Amino acid sequence: MSNTSANMPHRRSVLDALRPYIQGLGSLPGQNNFIKLSSNESPYGPAPEALQAYHSAADEMSRYGDGQQTLLRAAITKTHDLPMDNVLCGNGSDELISLLIRAFMESGDEIVVSENGFVMTSTHAIVAGGKVVAAPESDWIVDVDQILSAISPKTRIVSICNPNNPTGTFVSISQMRRLIESVPPQVILHMDEAYAEYAMHEDQFSSALEFLAERNNLVVTRTFSKAYGLAGLRIGWLAADPLVIDAIDRLRTPFNANTAAQVAATASLACQEWLRDVIECNRDVRERFARQMRGLGLEVISSVTNFVLIRFPIETGASGSGAYQALQDSGFLVRPTSAGDAYLRISMGTSRHMQDVAKVIEAYLANYSLESDPSNRIE
Known part of the structure; x- marks a missing residue:
């Protein structure tokens, strides 16, 4: 659609190369x-306990949810053995990825992604004024050598999906460790683990959460939309160093995770x-x-x-x-x-x-x- 009429408000020029997301x-x-x-x-669908918790939240619909997400963050930290200060929740992991990019990318900065991956990550980076650098894959698997080779002095974020979408493949433990140890400390390494629950029992797969304490530039996002069956509630979470959490908190909107989503997700975590x-x-x-x-x-x-x-x-x-x-x-x-x-x-x-x-x-x-x-x- 044209945006050149003199009698119409002009959108940002960075949007000209984008198209609305086409969902399935x-x-x-x-x-x-x-x-x-x-x-x-x-x-x-969701666990029966999650569905019950969702219905029980009906009486609270007139009130804002807990802006600090206390109970849900506590349940996440208990399930995944993480410090509570390292966890933040949001309106799906997509929102958290957007907040991460907005918090750490300036106009002209670069983000390195794999050639296949979550398309909205690139969209968020472009909207922030960044340049997307796509690294080739090898046999449908994220190629760590190509990712590392694509990093330049302008790189602010490296973001990959593990497991990947739309391929369903994953980076092995040894390659994951090499990637984590090789990305420069001043560059955010974001691991999008939307499908990690499905892979946890696979040989050679490891969540990047296991490396979180070793690197303060490592960020992991997860969602309740997939294996937990809560896609309609839009609830996800992010794990990172408290300094990263603090940066995101500075632009996070109040009450960004609604009450029904928080209670259903909290109940889900008790249903391992x-x-x-x-x-x-x-x-x-x-x-x-x-x-x-x-x-x-x-x-x-x-x-x-x-x-x-x-x-x-x-x-x-x-x-x-x-x-x-x-x-x-x-x-x-x-x-x-x-x-x-x-x-x-x-x-x-x-x-x-x-x-x-x-x-x-x-x-x-x-x-x-x-x-x-x-x-x-x-x-």
């Missing part, structure tokens, strides 16, 4: 029976056995679905999260956008792709959901010549 499709016009697998939400069951169910469904897709002749990027990235062989005429349309026609909403694109990201639903998705994709691929495994016919 959440509904179909005129249809009520659809399955949403487009935004990496949990099909299992429930969380382990959710993670195990997700892993079983994801691995079965990935095997089915590979059996159909598709490339599936190995994921430890609640989604998979699939490559369709466009040389055969098949495409991610074609599969997307076939799935939508059958009532499944996945992450949209551009016309002719090879890739499609699919969030994990229940076992039944994913079995039906596999059948739709199998039927779609029947129109193209792929080398599939005849013994892998999806029942």
Whole structure:
């Protein structure tokens, strides 16, 4: 949309290169029976205790929530063995990432990101007047050497997702330690761990929280939107050195985490056995679905999260956008792709959901010549 009319207020020029965020499709016009697998939400919902806590907060809706987030921060510090002064909560981890960038980037500064990652991190940096430097990945995994090579005297923040989105891959413990030890102390190293709960029991994965006491430039963000099933409440948290927390607190809005979100998240943290069951169910469904897709002749990027990235062989005429349309026609909403694109990201639903998705994709691929495994016919 043009912003050049002399009779209209002019937006900041830095916004000219940006487009509004396009979220995964959440509904179909005129249809009520659809399955949403487009935004990496949990099909299992919140813990029963979290739902009960949410309803119990109804009588407090006329009052602002606790601006100091005392009970939630205390629950986070107990669960993750962190000092309370190192934790801050917000309206989703997205808000906290925005606050971090605004607190530490000046116009003209640089932020180093991996070529795949949370798109809003780059958007926040651009709005702050910064320059985004994207480092290439290796086999869909964040390449620590490329990240370190991209750091310049203008770099103020390095930000990577671990596990990554939309690939679902992660940086190994040894590479994580090398990254943490090699980023200059005056540069913020931000680890976006929105999907960390899904990976905690994977070999060679480690949360950056374990290194927090060693580096005062390390910042970790987490969310309750994914494994905890609280996406609709928008609640996340950040762990960092108290000096970083203090900087963010200076521009954080009052009462930025609402009452219902705080009490539901607090209750969720007491349900770690429930969380382990959710993670195990997700892993079983994801691995079965990935095997089915590979059996159909598709490339599936190995994921430890609640989604998979699939490559369709466009040389055969098949495409991610074609599969997307076939799935939508059958009532499944996945992450949209551009016309002719090879890739499609699919969030994990229940076992039944994913079995039906596999059948739709199998039927779609029947129109193209792929080398599939005849013994892998999806029942």
